[in-house]
Amino acid sequence: MNRIDKKLQQLKAENKKALITYVTCGDGGYDTTESAVLKMAENGADIIELGVPFSDPIAEGPVIQAASERALKNDTTLKGIFEMVKRLRSKTNIPLLLMMYVNSIFRFGTEKFFTMCEDTGIDGVIVPDLPFEEKEEIQESADKHSIINISLITPTSTDRISMIAKEAKGFVYCVSSTGVTGMRSGFTTDFNQFIGEIKKHTDTP
Known part of the structure; x- marks a missing residue:
């Protein structure tokens, strides 16, 4: 069983929520990222997203954009991230996902990428710029190598919610508001309605 499913089933049995944290790989160097992941795991994180830096992070706000820029200036690469994950796997069994843009997968080579995910111990991917219709x-x-491709649903998905939710695996990534990531002064999304509609179509967390 995939580590993501195992962790979420365990938490559900204990009537607990999952804390999923995020770090941009290579911001401060691989050693800094590795240390941050281990500290997150020690201090209550249940699942960790590893952000793969990208030169044009269109979905990100200024904080993650700046982190990506610093990481790329540090010569962070996908190969280097996989090597870091391999080291991490000797120290922690926490579920790990790569959050990244689809062009990085294509440039690396799709089959090679998912082979490396399986070989190094990555459990899932979140690809925010890959439309559901093109997944x-x-x-x-991803399926061949038992890597979960996490589905994203946004407040503007409306009539697509049932289609996306029915095929979701691992967990559903519910985007809280439109626009880029980052701080908000408030939310206009009606979360009861939004989450309620999703839950009509799936029992995936």
Whole structure:
């Protein structure tokens, strides 16, 4: 069983919520990222997202954009991230996901990428710029290597919610508001309605 599913089932049995944290890989160097991941795991994180730096992070706000820029200036690469994950796997069994843009997968080579995910101990991927309707471009390779491709649902998904939710695996990534990531002074999303609609179509967390 995938570590993500195992962890979420365990938490559900204990009537607990999952704390999922995030760090941009290579911001401060691989050693800093590795240390941050281990500290998160020690201090209550249940699942950790590893952000893969990208030169044009269109979905990100200024904080993660700046982190990506610093990481790229540190010569952070996907190969280097996989090597770091391999080291981490000798120290922690916490579920790990790569959060990244689809072009990074294509440039690396889709089959090679998912092979490396399986070999190093990555459990899932979150690809925010890959539309649900185009997910088959990576889904076959992801399934072949038992890597969960996390589905995203936004407040503007409306009539697509049922279609996306029914095929969701691992957990559903519910985008809280439109626009880029980062601080908000408030939310206009009706979360009861939004989450309620999703739950009509799936029991995936």
